[in-house]
Amino acid sequence: SFKIKLETISNEIINKIKLEIENRIKPLHSYPIINFNFEWNNLKYKIQELITINDLKKVGSYMKHCVGTYGDQVKNEKSVIFQIEKENDKDFKFTCESSLNNHSLNQLFGKYNRLP
Numbered sequence: 001s002f003k004i005k006l007e008t009i010s011n012e013i014i015n016k017i018k019l020e021i022e023n024r025i026k027p028l029h030s031y032p033i034i035n036f037n038f039e040w041n042n043l044k045y046k047i048q049e050l051i052t053i054n055d056l057k058k059v060g061s062y063m064k065h066c067v068g069t070y071g072d073q074v075k076n077e078k079s080v081i082f083q084i085e086k087e088n089d090k091d092f093k094f095t096c097e098s099s100l101n102n103h104s105l106n107q108l109f110g111k112y113n114r115l116p
Contacts, residue, residue, distance in 0.1 A: 012040055014105055044087040065113045067095045
């Protein structure tokens with residue numbers, strides 16, 4: 001079913017993001033921005049780290065949720081925020097917030113806080 005497929009791709013993406021975050025042992029600002037493409041089941045996804053307050057506010061405004069308020073957490077290297085998009089599907093967009101303290105995934109929401 002579609003829900004099972006969506007949960008599977010969400011888990012694949014989350015595992016890839018966690019691996020990228022776990023590999024960070026230096027301060028965040030000394031790393032390049034995480035930005036990669038991911039393919040699953042012949043579908044292409046783009047995962048991009050949001051690092052500026054302006055980017056966070058812009059995405060928060062578009063997504064109609066609170067990601068725009070995470071500027072201080074990102075600036076102080078407490079959180080990492082990603083935007084996940086499916087190629088050729090503007091409705092498949094999610095933001096993901098992960099903690100740099102314990103490498104945990106704290107939030108994954110779509111537009112209007114929709115769950116994956």
